[in-house]
Structure formats: C-alpha cells, structure tokens
Amino acid sequence: MHRGDDIIAAGSGACGHPSGGPTDRLLDAAEDCLRDRGQSGTTMEDIAGRAGVSRATVYRYFSNRESVVSGFILRATERYLRRIAPRIAEHADLGPASVDFVEETVRAAHREPIIGVLFGSANDLAGVGLAEGTSVALFDLVAEFLRPVFKEWWGSIRVGGVS
Structure with a gap:
C-alpha cells in the first residue's frame, strides 16, 4: 500500500459514522x-x-447540543485531515512534510472558521461548548492520521535530526 493510501485510510470512519x-x-x-x-x-x-x-x-x-457541536467539529477535522493527507504523502522526507502540514493548517485556519477555532486560544475552544471527551476524540483522530506518517519515517529519524 502506498503511503498516501495508508494516511487516507487512517482517517476513514474515524468519527464513528458512515458518510452520508x-x-x-x-x-x-x-x-x-x-x-x-x-x-x-x-x-x-x-x-x-x-x-x-x-x-x-x-x-x-x-444527547445534547454540545454533542452536536462536538460531532460537527470532529467531522470537520476528519474531512480536513483526509483532504491534506495526499499532499503530506507526496513528501519524501519528514521535515518538509511537517512544515507543509503546519503551513497548510495555518492557511486552513484562516479560511475555515471551524479549523480556526481548533487552533485559536483555549478560551475560543472553551466557548464553543463541546461535549465531554471531545478533546480525547480529537487527539485520537489526529494520532490516527499521524500514525502512518511516523511508521513511514520512523527508521530514518535519529535524535537531533533526520538522517
């Protein structure tokens, strides 16, 4: 399986519901x-x-409005990660992939209000009214996205830089 396919598969169904x-x-x-x-x-x-x-x-x-908002945020995050996965997979090295991910995420935060809320201040995110456990679910979603990236480059990473 190609690295990009692994990354895309990692985001598939992460929110726990079928698309559509x-x-x-x-x-x-x-x-x-x-x-x-x-x-x-x-x-x-x-x-x-x-x-x-x-x-x-x-x-x-x-169960309540907070869980709807949390579901909306998780879905938006999953969709964003699925959109950016092929772009990240194009990189042969972890360094440029990481920089591209951060730069594109900053641009997306300016374009897409929901992504901006995720990377704004803690007060911005707290003011959204999320259901309990949403932070853990977001962490799991991002970890699932990053797992194939780390698997791909794990052997080439050494302390102090990329070999």
Missing part, C-alpha cells in the same frame, strides 16, 4: 444552523427542523 448516513445529515443541518444563528442561538429543535426530522430523531443520535 443520518448522522451526516443531522450534522449538515447543524452546520447550517450554527452558521445562520450562531452556537448560542441554535437549538435541537432548529437542527431537527432544518433536517426535516423530529427532535426525538436528533436526540436519538446526539
């Missing part, structure tokens, strides 16, 4: 509501209405 399923449709509706009304102005009823389902259906997938 009911969870994705609810998160799409939540994204619209959050964009239009902001986090404090978005209710579970708003999300249900936008998705064309009952509130009970929303609650079947998400």
Whole structure:
C-alpha cells in the first residue's frame, strides 16, 4: 500500500459514522444552523427542523447540543485531515512534510472558521461548548492520521535530526 493510501485510510470512519448516513445529515443541518444563528442561538429543535426530522430523531443520535457541536467539529477535522493527507504523502522526507502540514493548517485556519477555532486560544475552544471527551476524540483522530506518517519515517529519524 502506498503511503498516501495508508494516511487516507487512517482517517476513514474515524468519527464513528458512515458518510452520508443520518448522522451526516443531522450534522449538515447543524452546520447550517450554527452558521445562520450562531452556537448560542441554535437549538435541537432548529437542527431537527432544518433536517426535516423530529427532535426525538436528533436526540436519538446526539444527547445534547454540545454533542452536536462536538460531532460537527470532529467531522470537520476528519474531512480536513483526509483532504491534506495526499499532499503530506507526496513528501519524501519528514521535515518538509511537517512544515507543509503546519503551513497548510495555518492557511486552513484562516479560511475555515471551524479549523480556526481548533487552533485559536483555549478560551475560543472553551466557548464553543463541546461535549465531554471531545478533546480525547480529537487527539485520537489526529494520532490516527499521524500514525502512518511516523511508521513511514520512523527508521530514518535519529535524535537531533533526520538522517
């Protein structure tokens, strides 16, 4: 398997739901509501209405508004990592791959508000209202993304630099 395929596979399904399923449709509706009304102005009823389902259906997938926001952030992160994976896989060396990853992530943080929230201040992220355990899930998602990168270059890394 090519390094890029490993990296892309690492992000596949990391959020625990199939793409295009009911969870994705609810998160799409939540994204619209959050964009239009902001986090404090978005209710579970708003999300249900936008998705064309009952509130009970929303609650079947998400226990509260914070878990919807967390799901939205995890999905956005997963999608971002899947988009950038082929670009990172093009590099023959870890150094340039790392620099490219950081530079592209900074650019994405300016373009995409949700990515910007992840890399903003701790107060910005705390103000979003995430469900408990979201930080761990984000860490797991990024670790899963990076695992094949480290596996690929592990043998060429020595203390103090890249050999």
